[in-house]
Amino acid sequence: xxxxSRHDPAGPLRPEVGPAWLPAGPLADDPAxxxxxxxxxxxxxxxxxxxxxANARGGWQACRVVTDGPDGPVGVQLLLHRxxxxxxxxxxxxxxxxxxxxxxxxIAALTAELRRAGRALRLSRVLLDPELPTGxxxxxxxxxxxxxxxxxxxxxxxxxxxxSQPEAALWAALRSKWRQYVGKARRExxxxxxxxxxxxxxxxxIHEATxxxxxxxxxxxxxxxxAFARRGGxxxxxxxxxxxxxxxxxxxxAGLLLVACGDRRIELxxxxxxxxxxxxxxxxxKWESIRRAAAAGFRRYDxxxxxxxxxxxxxxxxxxxxxxxxxxxxxxxRPLGASLERVAGVAGGLLARRRAGGTRR
Numbered sequence: 001x002x003x004x005s006r007h008d009p010a011g012p013l014r015p016e017v018g019p020a021w022l023p024a025g026p027l028a029d030d031p032a033x034x035x036x037x038x039x040x041x042x043x044x045x046x047x048x049x050x051x052x053x054a055n056a057r058g059g060w061q062a063c064r065v066v067t068d069g070p071d072g073p074v075g076v077q078l079l080l081h082r083x084x085x086x087x088x089x090x091x092x093x094x095x096x097x098x099x100x101x102x103x104x105x106x107i108a109a110l111t112a113e114l115r116r117a118g119r120a121l122r123l124s125r126v127l128l129d130p131e132l133p134t135g136x137x138x139x140x141x142x143x144x145x146x147x148x149x150x151x152x153x154x155x156x157x158x159x160x161x162x163x164s165q166p167e168a169a170l171w172a173a174l175r176s177k178w179r180q181y182v183g184k185a186r187r188e189x190x191x192x193x194x195x196x197x198x199x200x201x202x203x204x205x206i207h208e209a210t211x212x213x214x215x216x217x218x219x220x221x222x223x224x225x226x227a228f229a230r231r232g233g234x235x236x237x238x239x240x241x242x243x244x245x246x247x248x249x250x251x252x253x254a255g256l257l258l259v260a261c262g263d264r265r266i267e268l269x270x271x272x273x274x275x276x277x278x279x280x281x282x283x284x285x286k287w288e289s290i291r292r293a294a295a296a297g298f299r300r301y302d303x304x305x306x307x308x309x310x311x312x313x314x315x316x317x318x319x320x321x322x323x324x325x326x327x328x329x330x331x332x333x334r335p336l337g338a339s340l341e342r343v344a345g346v347a348g349g350l351l352a353r354r355r356a357g358g359t360r361r
Contacts, residue, residue, distance in 0.1 A: 174317060
C-alpha cells in the first residue's frame with residue numbers, strides 16, 4: 001500500500017499547514033475529508049481543513065487520525081501544541097470525533113487508533129469536545145474506552161434555527177419586540193451589505209473593540225476568513241448607515257463573520273459599536289443573516305454560543321432551540337507526560353500569581 005501507514009508518522013512535525021500524520025485510504029486527501037465532515041450528522045467547522053489552516057498561523061500543527069469503525073469510517077482532526085518544557089505534545093480535537101454516524105463501536109475503534117497514533121506522535125494526552133447533545137447515550141462509550149470528562153474548551157451551549165422554513169415562518173418566530181427593533185433600525189436608515197474581504201477593514205476594529213469591552217480575546221479574524229473564503233465558506237455582513245457627520249462613505253455599526261459547514265451556516269464572530277447599539281443595528285443584522293442563510297439554501301443557522309445570560313436572551317428572541325453539548329473528554333496517552341504537564345501548569349500558575357502580587361506591591 002503506497003503512502004503513509006495508519007500507524008507511522010508522515011515525517012517530522014513541522015509548524016506549517018497540513019496534516020503531520022495521515023491514514024491511508026479514501027479520506028487521506030483534504031477535499032475528501034472536508035466532504036466527510038460536511039456530510040456527517042455531527043460534522044462541524046472546526047473539523048474542516050480551513051480551521052487547521054487558519055490556526056497554523058498561530059503556531060498550531062494539524063494532523064488527522066482516521067480508522068474504520070463497525071459502522072463506517074470515524075476520525076478526528078487534531079490541533080497539536082507542544083509545551084516549552086517537555087518532549088510531548090498535547091492534541092485538541094475541536095468538535096471531534098466525526099462519524100457517519102458516530103457510534104459506540106466507532107468510538108472504541110478510534111480510541112485504539114488514537115493510542116497508536118499518540119505513541120507515534122509523542123502525545124501526552126488527547127482532548128476532544130464532540131458536537132454531541134447531552135444525554136445522547138455516547139457518554140458511556142467514551143468512559144468505557146478510558147476517556148474522562150473535563151471542562152469544555154469550545155462553546156458548549158448554542159442556539160440553532162431551522163432555516164428550511166419559509167421566510168414568513170422565520171419572521172413570525174422572532175419575539176414581537178425583536179421585530180419592532182428590526183423595523184426601527186430600517187427606519188433609521190440602517191442597511192446590511194455583504195462586504196466580502198473588503199469588509200474586514202471595517203469589521204476587525206469593531207470586533208476587537210467589542211472584545212475589549214466584553215472581556216474576551218479577539219479572534220484571528222483575517223486568518224479565519226481567508227482560509228474559509230478560499231473554499232467558498234466565508235461571509236462578512238456589515239450593518240451600516242450614511243455617516244452621521246456627513247463624511248463620505250457609510251458608517252459601519254455592526255458586523256458578523258459567518259462560516260459554512262455542510263447544510264449549516266455559523267455566525268462565528270461579531271461586534272457592534274456604541275451608535276450601532278443605539279440604533280438596534282444588531283437586530284437587523286441578525287435577522288438579515290438568518291434570512292440570507294435560508295435564501296442561500298442552508299437548513300440550519302447556528303448562533304454559536306449562548307453561554308452568557310445577556311447573549312442568551314438576545315439570541316433567544318430570534319427563535320430556534322437551545323442545545324447543550326456533552327463537553328470535553330480527555331484520553332491520557334502517556335501518563336508521565338500528562339502528570340508532568342499538570343505539575344508544570346500548577347507551578348506556572350503559582351509563579352504568575354506571585355509575579356502579579358509583586359507587581360501590585
